[in-house]
Amino acid sequence: MIYNHKYFILDTNTKRVLDENNKELRLTGNSYRVLVFLCANKSGTVTDIGGYLDFAKDYDENHIRQYRYKINLIIGHDIIKYENNLYFLSSEVLETDKIEKNERNTDLLQQKYVKSKQELNESKVPKKESKKLNKIPALIAIIVLLLSFIDWPLYSYYTFLKIIVTGVAIYYAYYLYDVLKKKNFWFWSLVVIVILFNPIIPIYIYNKSIWMVIDVIVIGFLVGLIIKNKK
Incomplete structure (x- = not known):
């Protein structure tokens, strides 16, 4: 199954997670499984998610909070919300059979983004004027x-x-x-x-x-x- 979100694509067949530019993200382990659970079930409590991860192991709030933090950090957006003891995704998730091909050159876009960010940071650094010796x-x-x-x-x-x-x-x-x-x-x-x-x-x-x-x-x-x- 493939889940399409505003900020990511999750392919359960290949166990890959892509960002909105079709760039593969390194999301593995229980963090990946938590994302799969929320895509499939829309929402869940700590008990629901813990039971999906490992019924025999007692997962508490701290475990799920850490997985949520890791997912949001890797994807780069606050996609997992928590309200009224429920964890859920911030936007709608669509189920599809294949990943839509993104024709954009994401590597080039990334390079341009990094370059523009560096130029912006450099412009913020005040240039030290070469002062003449005051006689x-x-x-x-x-x-x-x-x-x-x-x-x-x-x-x-x-x-x-x-x-x-x-x-x-x-x-x-x-x-x-x-x-x-x-x-x-x-x-x-x-x-x-x-x-x-x-x-x-x-x-x-x-x-x-x-x-x-x-x-x-x-x-x-x-x-x-x-x-x-x-x-």
Whole structure:
């Protein structure tokens, strides 16, 4: 016997289940037998279905629920419903003697479907823009470092300098790591600058001449960074 449903075709002679595009589905075992029972009997209780599967075995609600879930999953539609303690098919099932030939090229349709789905998913993924290196933070840090050569009466300026330089170094380190995907000399040099200038856990160097040398090196480094990443 062949049962024609809106979403599947069941051939009890060959024990095959086809989807609406005549593509064979891997539905076997008790899940297949539950589908046969519902096609033949239209509906049934847990006891009815369990008796059909194996009269000697005690099938409970959990067993039938699992078979229902598997059938719906494989066919791809919620074809088995459950109401008032009855399991039944969602649409009418027609009995025929032969499977109607589907002239459509289902493999081609499937390929087109998969391709269109992939294109749709790709279109939803936001493209990461290639950001240019922003030179303004580096220029600000360079100016602040140059002004440090003035003998400021207040130490608060040097704290301000550390905050600016640390922030700029973190910004460019993030740029190299996240945008350019690089962990090279420039990246690790910025990490060193963050460690030297960070105001949270400060490194104390009481010789101003040494700080002046460090400031000159950092200025040169920032200039080199701008030139290196100029586009």
